[in-house]
Amino acid sequence: MYLYEHFESPKAMLNNFINQLRITELELQDELQEKSSITIHKKDDIIIKNNQYIKVLKIVLKGKVRVYQENEEREILIYYLNPIEACTLSLSACFEDCKSAVNAVVEEDCIILNIPVRFVRDWNFKYKSWNSFTTKTYRESYNHLISQYSNLAFQPLKDRLFDYLISKANDAVIKKTHQELAKELGTTREVISRLLKKLESNGKLNLRQKEIQILK
Amino acid sequence: MYLYEHFESPKAMLNNFINQLRITELELQDELQEKSSITIHKKDDIIIKNNQYIKVLKIVLKGKVRVYQENEEREILIYYLNPIEACTLSLSACFEDCKSAVNAVVEEDCIILNIPVRFVRDWNFKYKSWNSFTTKTYRESYNHLISQYSNLAFQPLKDRLFDYLISKANDAVIKKTHQELAKELGTTREVISRLLKKLESNGKLNLRQKEIQILK
DNA sequence: TTACTGTTGTGCCAAAAGTCACAAATAATT
């Protein structure tokens, strides 16, 4: 209710999604309207919990979601979901009942499209545009994960940190605490603080409270 | 020719593949016969080179292939391909022209089914059994890679090494050099030698030349 | 047997990453 005043209506967003994905099949458009539901979430809401059964495919219509794995004290980022992106892991669960191996938490207030897994599975062979969407989702996620994997294996943390900052800084400053960065990169706060200091004294960036400004 | 005397014929293997995958569509069976080719490779043959365009989907019918990324001196294993398994990265390339980010090398003498990418793409929506196959390949590879990723992030090398050895040791000894293990785990030979020594003195295994025996 | 090649062991040191403890700076709340 509150959100609706500021953003497009959920219905308009679903239509936008349908257009962006070039879903031309009228029948699928109808099925989407009927069978999916739309939910609204605030920052820090937990959308998927580790070890929980996955019953719907989640697609972000608006906002941003962080998907990560946790391990005792540490965490590591798997991916961010941006608008028109589907959670690959819940997609994967559509084709075989399984528990989630990750957590997903809202990073920016979100509107999410939820599609029960059985429809996702059925549509995959029924509608060409849907097939393209799932295939594309898998392909991009897989390629992305492979490159993350080899970065993790080969790049020193300092480089991974700097690359990460660059990728986040679209001409603006990055508003994250050192603790948050540590959790995305799979390490601890102190390590990040020190590396940031080092990067600052190398003239690569400026540090302020909860803000990092990349210099070029 | 040489291989044919010892193994099933390639034709029989293709049929086996068709059965295993429950490819019931006769039309697809025909297309597979017509449009795919079968190649034979010996240990250490390079099947896919980094940075090379991918033109065919490769599926192992017999033998084993190691797929890895390289970075200057180091390497890291991405996955092994066993019989009836498709190379997920070449599958991914079927849906978008791209260069390979990995190398693939024959680990055990191999018979490989090669399917030009355009057919793979077309069949994905044309034949249900093929759709299931590609979906399953993606799903399993993606889940596997995620778990490798978080192991790499959270587990110390000693544990990763031990787990790796356990996974390889099906009641037999592991016939690998320390150098080979280093390349699969993304590290250097000396580090592996030392960790193995430590595991040996903890009574977890016995070391011999080119052989590691797990004790339980 | 000898020579060669590949494999393993290890000392020594350096760099990278992690841990603990606590101080200083900044922001938020009362």
Place this chain on the structure above:
DNA sequence: AATTATTTGTGACTTTTGGCACAACAGTAA
């Protein structure tokens, strides 16, 4: 303004991993 909570900085230390050099060992081929 005073108090509290959060964030950042950093010293001191440990553990993990990596790099270099070279010796010891095993297997193979001449």
